[in-house]
Amino acid sequence: MGAEIQAGQAMIEARQLKRDFKARGRTIEAVRGVDIDVAAGEIVGFLGPNGAGKTTTLKMLTTLLRPTDGSATVAGFDLRRDPQGVRRNIGYVGQAGSTIGSARAGEEIVSHARLYGIDAATANDRARNLLAALDLADVWDRKCGSLSGGQRRRLDIVMGLIHNPRLVFLDEPSTGLDPQSRANLWTHIRKLRDELGTTVFITTHYMDEADSLSDRLLIIDKGEIVAEGTPAELKKKVRGDTITLTMREEKDATEAAGVAGLLAGADAPATDGHIVRFHVSEGASTLPVLLAELARAGIEAIGVEVNRPTLDDVFLTLTGRSLRD
Amino acid sequence: MVFVPGLLVQLGIFGGLFVGFGIIAEWRAGVIDRMMVTPASRTALIAGRVLRDVVVLVAQAIILISCAFLFGLRVPLWAIAAGLVLIGLLGAAFSFLSYAFGLITKSEDAFAPLVNSLALPVLLLSGILLPMSLAPAWLQALASINPFKHVVDALRAIFRGEIGTPEVALGVALAAVLVVLGAWFGNRVFEGQTK
Numbered sequence: 001m002g003a004e005i006q007a008g009q010a011m012i013e014a015r016q017l018k019r020d021f022k023a024r025g026r027t028i029e030a031v032r033g034v035d036i037d038v039a040a041g042e043i044v045g046f047l048g049p050n051g052a053g054k055t056t057t058l059k060m061l062t063t064l065l066r067p068t069d070g071s072a073t074v075a076g077f078d079l080r081r082d083p084q085g086v087r088r089n090i091g092y093v094g095q096a097g098s099t100i101g102s103a104r105a106g107e108e109i110v111s112h113a114r115l116y117g118i119d120a121a122t123a124n125d126r127a128r129n130l131l132a133a134l135d136l137a138d139v140w141d142r143k144c145g146s147l148s149g150g151q152r153r154r155l156d157i158v159m160g161l162i163h164n165p166r167l168v169f170l171d172e173p174s175t176g177l178d179p180q181s182r183a184n185l186w187t188h189i190r191k192l193r194d195e196l197g198t199t200v201f202i203t204t205h206y207m208d209e210a211d212s213l214s215d216r217l218l219i220i221d222k223g224e225i226v227a228e229g230t231p232a233e234l235k236k237k238v239r240g241d242t243i244t245l246t247m248r249e250e251k252d253a254t255e256a257a258g259v260a261g262l263l264a265g266a267d268a269p270a271t272d273g274h275i276v277r278f279h280v281s282e283g284a285s286t287l288p289v290l291l292a293e294l295a296r297a298g299i300e301a302i303g304v305e306v307n308r309p310t311l312d313d314v315f316l317t318l319t320g321r322s323l324r325d
Numbered sequence: 326m327v328f329v330p331g332l333l334v335q336l337g338i339f340g341g342l343f344v345g346f347g348i349i350a351e352w353r354a355g356v357i358d359r360m361m362v363t364p365a366s367r368t369a370l371i372a373g374r375v376l377r378d379v380v381v382l383v384a385q386a387i388i389l390i391s392c393a394f395l396f397g398l399r400v401p402l403w404a405i406a407a408g409l410v411l412i413g414l415l416g417a418a419f420s421f422l423s424y425a426f427g428l429i430t431k432s433e434d435a436f437a438p439l440v441n442s443l444a445l446p447v448l449l450l451s452g453i454l455l456p457m458s459l460a461p462a463w464l465q466a467l468a469s470i471n472p473f474k475h476v477v478d479a480l481r482a483i484f485r486g487e488i489g490t491p492e493v494a495l496g497v498a499l500a501a502v503l504v505v506l507g508a509w510f511g512n513r514v515f516e517g518q519t520k
């Protein structure tokens with residue numbers, strides 16, 4: 001047995017974790033040697049576009065896929081030498097869900113608990129407590145297929161927590177949910193850490209999810225980790241605020257771009273039809289100057305927007321592509 | 326009443342073979358990953374499913390035999406019990422195989438033709454659909470290396486009230502070997518899921 005892991009100590013420590021897939025004679029390097037450090041008690045977001053290698057990494061860390069190379073200690077157990085130790089101490093909520101529609105929620109949770117060797121009475125108690133904690137108190141006899149998307153996702157989380165794991169992996173938990181259910185799910189995930197002290201490793205391709213939920217972020221692209229830090233730290237890497245001007249006509253946009261490009265601290269503006277977009281270090285103080293300069297040049301903007309940098313801007317700066325693509 | 330053994334074997338083969346569709350659905354819904362991430366033994370995960378299938382199969386077989394009784398089937402109780410064991414073994418072997426193929430293909434579109442191409446020769450060559458005595462010599466020779474023919478023959482013998490004859494022994498032994506092979510293969514495929 002591994003020693004009890006204290007808050008702040010390493011919960012995940014992966015070194016040069018790598019996974020290739022062979023498909024039709026081609027080798028796909030899905031994950032190209034990633035280092036991951038997660039401390040106990042953290043919520044760490046694993047952000048990247050579709051196909052970046054998030055699920056593959058998660059499956060390696062949860063013993064579902066064997067790494068091609070590299071090593072990892074997860075929840076205090078060596079991934080290769082003691083996969084059973086890892087399994088006993090982690091929870092995993094897969095991207096695809098975890099229930100078939102015809103199964104009844106309560107029975108399904110209890111039978112899942114039995115796979116951990118938990119006796120039926122204890123499983124029953126824990127299941128009811130967890131369901132209540134995740135606002136699912138009345139779904140016990142319901143068929144999984146009759147639950148709403150948000151309820152079913154929370155049911156998946158209940159299953160992933162049934163053995164009181166110290167570390168839980170969530171693979172894109174809010175994909176396909178409406179905004180309200182997503183916000184609700186985030187509240188529950190935060191509660192998990194705040195009230196139970198569970199360490200959470202969550203993958204997502206939504207920057208707002210990564211931003212609002214994670215203490216710290218790892219950004220992955222094409223199988224490699226391209227940045228790491230708190231959301232605030234990462235945003236500092238971006239060229240300041242974005243100013244977006246909407247003009248009445250395209251020729252106004254060209255002129256406005258000329259004016260904007262002369263402002264102190266501005267980068268080269270990009271025009272797209274009626275829209276001009278550029279970056280400045282301080283959006284709020286630049287705006288009055290910009291408007292005055294435009295008025296002097298005799299052009300009028302019909303819309304002005306200042307945006308603080310988002311994680312998408314971070315991703316764009318790092319990779320030259322948008323997360324939304 | 327010569328139909329009953331044939332029907333039972335058919336029940337065992339098809340009941341077993343089609344369970345693979347279920348596991349493809351489970352895999353797609355994330356159920357397999359959810360179970361694989363627990364410390365539960367991989368053997369238990371597949372064998373548990375197979376045992377459930379065998380229970381269902383035996384229940385179906387009992388219903389079928391009860392109906393046959395209404396229509397005048399008269400065989401001793403021990404023969405029925407022995408027959409159910411044989412059918413259970415056959416069903417288990419096919420369940421193991423079917424789960425293995427389901428998880429190898431992971432797609433109904435690939436699984437369905439695979440199962441059909443397996444079921445058809447097995448049925449034809451076991452003399453369930455047509456009596457093998459009508460077949461040309463080469464087909465009979467082919468049939469005699471089909472283990473399922475011997476299982477059907479054993480079941481027919483049991484229903485005739487024979488037990489302990491070489492025919493029965495061969496059929497039961499072959500069915501048991503098929504279960505062992507199926508279990509070995511199924512277990513391998515289950516374990517291979519996390520490779």
Ligand SMILES: Nc1ncnc2c1ncn2[C@@H]1O[C@H](COP(=O)(O)OP(=O)(O)O)[C@@H](O)[C@H]1O
Pocket residue numbers: 021022023028029030048049050051052053054055056057
């Ligand atoms: N079983 C597999 N066989 C072949 N290629 C795979 C397999 N699983 C994933 N991939 C490929 O590996 C890459 C990373 O996939 P994945 O980890 O699922 O990305 P993400 O979860 O970030 O969307 C993709 O190019 C994907 O097509």
Ligand SMILES: [Mg+2]
Pocket residue numbers: 054055056095171172
């Ligand atoms: Mg994924």
